[in-house]
Amino acid sequence: MAYGILTEIFFYLFLLLIGFGALVAVSSHILIKAVMGLAMAMFGVAGLYLYLNSPFLALMQILIYVGAVCIMIVFGIMVGYTPRQLAEYAIGPENTILAVITVLLTSGVLLFGLARTQWVKAAGAGSGDYSLAFLGKTLVNRFGLAFELISVVLLIAIVGAVAITWNGKRRGLKSD
Amino acid sequence: MISGNLHTYLVVAVVLLCLGLYGMMQHRSLIGMLISIELILNGAGLNFMAFNRFLAPDPAVGQIFALFIMGLAAAEAAIAVSLIFAVYRKYKTSDPEQISDLRG
Numbered sequence: 001m002a003y004g005i006l007t008e009i010f011f012y013l014f015l016l017l018i019g020f021g022a023l024v025a026v027s028s029h030i031l032i033k034a035v036m037g038l039a040m041a042m043f044g045v046a047g048l049y050l051y052l053n054s055p056f057l058a059l060m061q062i063l064i065y066v067g068a069v070c071i072m073i074v075f076g077i078m079v080g081y082t083p084r085q086l087a088e089y090a091i092g093p094e095n096t097i098l099a100v101i102t103v104l105l106t107s108g109v110l111l112f113g114l115a116r117t118q119w120v121k122a123a124g125a126g127s128g129d130y131s132l133a134f135l136g137k138t139l140v141n142r143f144g145l146a147f148e149l150i151s152v153v154l155l156i157a158i159v160g161a162v163a164i165t166w167n168g169k170r171r172g173l174k175s176d
Numbered sequence: 177m178i179s180g181n182l183h184t185y186l187v188v189a190v191v192l193l194c195l196g197l198y199g200m201m202q203h204r205s206l207i208g209m210l211i212s213i214e215l216i217l218n219g220a221g222l223n224f225m226a227f228n229r230f231l232a233p234d235p236a237v238g239q240i241f242a243l244f245i246m247g248l249a250a251a252e253a254a255i256a257v258s259l260i261f262a263v264y265r266k267y268k269t270s271d272p273e274q275i276s277d278l279r280g
Contacts, residue, residue, distance in 0.1 A: 026198050102198075
């Protein structure tokens with residue numbers, strides 16, 4: 001019983017982490033702070049993955065999002081922004097009003113649909129094999145083609161990133 | 177038990193999506209927009225995982241989809257950061273308002 005209460009407390013903690021982190025990420029005018037908020041929100045989502053029976057996905061979330069993507073964004077900030085630009089100057093109020101209206105409408109429609117929908121469970125939902133071995137077997141057997149394709153996509157992305165930055169450097173030197 | 181309820185996760189995903197949308201319109205820098213996109217992608221992954229856990233008969237499909245979303249997000253972030261890098265080299269600024277000419 002005490003174990004169950006502790007689980008719930010940690011769940012609320014993860015929810016708090018997501019909410020606070022996401023708020024910081026979108027509202028901070030200092031980009032490094034925004035990245036820190038993003039990392040917090042991703043940690044929270046990783047915690048929720050634990051509750052969804054998938055510790056492997058939680059680990060991958062921390063490794064890929066918090067470990068790789070956030071570091072890359074920090075690199076982008078260090079390279080592409082001079083200290084003067086680190087603090088974004090204020091955006092016009094009409095833009096903020098439009099953003100708030102859009103967000104209210106979107107969330108209203110989605111939450112309305114969420115409340116109205118009757119979710120139907122498939123037979124045997126939530127009782128299958130959640131082990132990592134089964135996940136790996138499914139990934140290379142049934143989803144082998146998708147697995148290969150995403151490998152190709154990642155390779156092309158890496159080569160493309162290198163090509164884009166290299167090209168820019170050469171042109172920059174020529175114009176100087 | 178709020179952690180064993182499908183609606184909790186869906187509401188969290190809606191919150192992530194809406195905050196990402198807000199940030200996309202509110203931020204005035206390419207990096208800020210990239211951060212908001214990552215939030216939206218996280219919400220999508222959480223949605224897939226929640227449906228996988230509570231509704232779907234096959235426990236592996238949702239996890240694999242969430243893994244693919246992560247991989248694509250990483251690739252997209254790499255491309256976006258390199259684009260920002262190239263834009264900064266060319267224009268000496270990353271302010272989207274000033275990057276307005278087509279054949280510079």
